[in-house]
Amino acid sequence: MADVRQETLYGCLVVSNPCKSDLKHDGIIMQLEGVLSILIPPSKQGLIDTVVNSLKPTVLHSEVLEICRAGKFPHGTSELPFEVLLPISSPKKPIYETFHGNSINIHYALRCTVKRSLLSKPLIQMTEFLVEHKPSSCPLPPRVREFSLTPANVNNAGERSRLPNFSITGRLDSDMCSLSKPLTGEICVQECSGGVVNSIEVQLHRLETCGNPADHLAPTETSEVQSWQVCDGDVARGLAIPLCLPLPRVFTCATVSSRNFAIGFEVIIQVAFCNDHLVKETIPIVLER
């Protein structure tokens, strides 16, 4: 992994020539490319979108350097070391962390091209590298986020008559979470009469906004990244169950918001009762490196 703050990407190009004769080439170039591609989800696509397709990928950074001039590779293996100075992220030209989502993809890759004569196709090899921001030197102070689920305050309860009389409380130790630390907090079933808790899950969802986040009409897709069951069955009342959930290393990145896209995350507390009734509580969180 490389750091975007003027870090150098080191590497070595290995050329293997199995033929006994020399391998002739017209030069080798290495292209460093960062691409942001935004794809509006089909469910949010309008008629025009379906015709015009989607936004074109945005090149975040592109740099070409020549590794080797035209020449020959002898029989055997040849190693060509290289180094690329990575760009510095700036407000004008930001460098985002690598992210692979359903609608938004931020992808950094090295493309190596071996040019050959006109009658031969160039040899191309591509490899991805991950970009992560350095952890902040002054992390934000933790902000405890408490939550409570009762029949009165859940929104998506469905048929409320099927709900038991319950009260589930808890907290997240901070809604500003570091990606390198587990998500912590606790949850407690205070009361549940007239029904039995079957399961409690904590889900991490990502929110990908294609368009200006300030625009409320901008399509946003929510998808599940990870789900953890934290209670199996009807747990004791008043028993605080600690949450200690390490965040996944892939499919997450630091929360980001720009002019034309945004990546956010939220935690959903989902309670399933024995009659398969589900209630949820959504807590938006901010992930930071």
Added chain:
Amino acid sequence: MASDFRWLVKERDWNLEVSTSKPVPVKNHPLSSQHSIAVPNKFLGLPALPTECPLDPLSLADGNSFIDSKTKTPTILHEAQPRSTSDLFNFNEELKQLWTDLINELNSSCSTNANVLVSAYLPPPEHLCNDGSSDQGSATPAPAAVVGPNVKTSLTGRQCIAWRLKQLELHEGGKSAISAAASAASVGFTNHQFSEWLAAAKTHLQALWTADKRSLALKLTIQCVRFLSMLGPPEFYGTKFVLITDLLDTLADLVQGRVSGNKLALETGRNWLSKIASIRELLPRLYLQAALLPVSALLSQSEYESTLGCIFGGARGVSDGVVNAFLRIYSLRKAAATRGVRPQTNGVPYSDAQIKISIQEAVAALQWSWSNDDTCSDGDWQHRSRLIQPLLLYAMKLFALTPAALDETVCKDFLRPPGMGSDKGPSKIECSSSASTLQFSVLCSALQALPPQAFAVPLAHSIAQLTALRQTQGAWSNSWCSCVLTHLADRLLLLGPVSGVALVPLLAAVLPLLQPMEIECYLTAATPWLAFAAIHCSVADMESLLRHMVRRVTTADSVPAALLVAMLRGVLERATSAVCYTESMLALLAVAQSCCSDAALLSQLLGSVLLHNAAPLTSAPLVQQLLALAEAVHNSHSLLTTEDERRLLSQLVSTVIQRVTFHDPEEQLGVLVAVRAAFPQLHSVLVALVHAACSLLVRTARLSRNGRVNVSLARSCVAFSFISIASLECPAQRLRLYLLTASVARQHAAHGQADSCLKASIRDLNVCLNSPSPPCPTGDCWAHCSPTSWVGAIAGALVGTPNPPTSSSGVYLIRGLVQAVMSGSRPADATSIMVWCQALNCACGACQSSPVYAPATVEPLLLCGASPEQRAEAEQLCEQLLQHVCHACSSVRNGAEYSGAASQALLTVSCWLASKAHSPSFTSALAPLWSLLQRNPQQAHVLRWLQQRFSSPVLR
């Protein structure tokens, strides 16, 4: 012996098998009694009893040996030295042993013969981790289910439908119960099939790992662990846990091997932990995190602690109490195994702190889970208690291995199980079945596992009060109450000296609890309590406790003899010997005698009384009771009784006889007479009786003012011995005992009876010498020896005459001896020559007018100074014997044994010639002996002495 001499003996502590013997300096001689080692008695399972005949009766007359030996405590080294636990303490080994015990206990809880339905659907293991593209994207459902309504299932909808259709199809085929059972069996998988399936899964897991399909191996393990989320069927859950944790351990070992053998160990370890942390389901995630705790211990301290927190905190989310408890036990085991890697956090072992919290949380989960379960019957509670008790015991033992277990305040928390908190009074304790079952399980486990230091007497009071309350409520059965009280007393027994506490109130609180119990429970619980009281209470208190027990035992319809005997043995082992003399103890011994038909048990009881009561038996009732016990054992003997059992009984009775020490010798003689009447067929008892009668005489004489005993008593004792000896079969034993009795009789002026004994001994000598084979078939008979020794012993008894010398034996006895040795057709070999020489010595002594070797002094211990007629007869006997010897000497041959015989003959002749005129015929007859001696260098010193003797003017 100089006391400052440093003797060395080898001491070996057999409790420490690894220890080697090393020399330890001591001040006493190694062969002195202080270093005697008792050989364990294989029949009693107890340390050795004192030997059958510890002291020769004749030696009793000498000095202080009698008094000293009786007042000394017998040296019985049965108390093992407290071994140093620090030397043997090996935490990992203890951990493995605990886990092995738990596995065995869990496996035994499920009968191997019983078929229980475990799962309705089991795909082949390779299908579990199938990553085929058809199911890509959708989570693979757990393939297990428990048959029955309202039971959680993890089958997919399609599988549920297929299973239900199959059920319906089978039920339609036949409506009988048989077909229903067959259908149930056909759609479900039994415990045996499930075990085989898991074995196949384990093999498949290893194959996947070998094929570098590690993700699939992890997936397979996750699927298997899912089975643990379902409790049913509860009787198989323990075995299921054992099998699946074995699979988990296999995966953990493979992962650890990969991580430790990898250059990027930390990164690989983190990668694995990250994979596991992303598992959706709670139980597989926690189990796998626990399994890989050794891997996380290789990471940083914070990561390790974070993983531990995830496991133990996350376990709170498992609602089922039993599932929760099993998960915690596995996690504790793995956490404890990482102590070596991560020993401490903030000065306290992190896993140690977790143990106590985990036990408390597991108990809380059980309490919650069980309190919501209204479907359980009484039998179910018993079964649940049996299921979780091994777990709690394991956890408590694990906790007991940690330093925190030595903290009394920490342990008190365990001893106050739910419902017994300090904030609640005893009257507010919950009395539901679940709470009481849980309370019993926790209390029992704590009592068995925690160190005795945790059990102060005030706490024992509280536990007794709780037991009383539960008994009153009917929440605990009598067997449970008995179990709790037994474990409590066992702990108190290990507590060591207890001071400054009121033990009597504690016992007073416990005894009423025992009273309403069935007799089996009563005796089981009373045994350790009485043992505890025997250590700490006075004799008067013990008397009252035993009286309480007598009342309970005598009112019972039938008393389990084994329990009663075990209880009495426990008391006898620990109590002072004074307790044996109490009326209650005698009554209990009588009850044991009446209710017990097992001779082995009675023998053990009798052995315990004798072993732990080293003092002389001075109480007639106790002696009578002991003899009654022995008689009961004797009466139970039959043709099928083995020789070992008879020997054991003989040993016990002999010990009783030796210990009896009454103030009145006639009363003691009466006991001996009664014993002879009761055990006429036990020959070793008869031997002991003869010794005891002789000892009685000697002891009485020593204790009397003038050193004499009443003549009638002496005659009675000798007569008793004489009659008793006649009942023995072995002539050699009779011979020895007759000689012993004769000696004692002579000492006490019973000369007529002494002569009778000597005559009888000569008769038996005749039998012994003329029997072609050994006199009695017993190979290890103590009286068997060479004919020379027999003749020598008799000759010595005839020559040796006690003070006063007027009691010298008549020459007719010497004549009888000479005839006995010359009768029969004995070959003229070396032994015969020696025998004749022994008789010749005796006859020579009888014909002397004065002592041969010390003519200046009148030695009263020699048979000399008889009347001229008797001397003349003795001389004739001497000549007759000497001619016999000389005749035999003419045929002697070379050899060491013949040279010995020749030297003996020459010595005898030289002595005889000292007082007789020189006879040339004898000189010529002795010539072959002389030449034989000259050829044998071993007899050189004898030869020199004889040369001087024969060259003296007296002989010439």
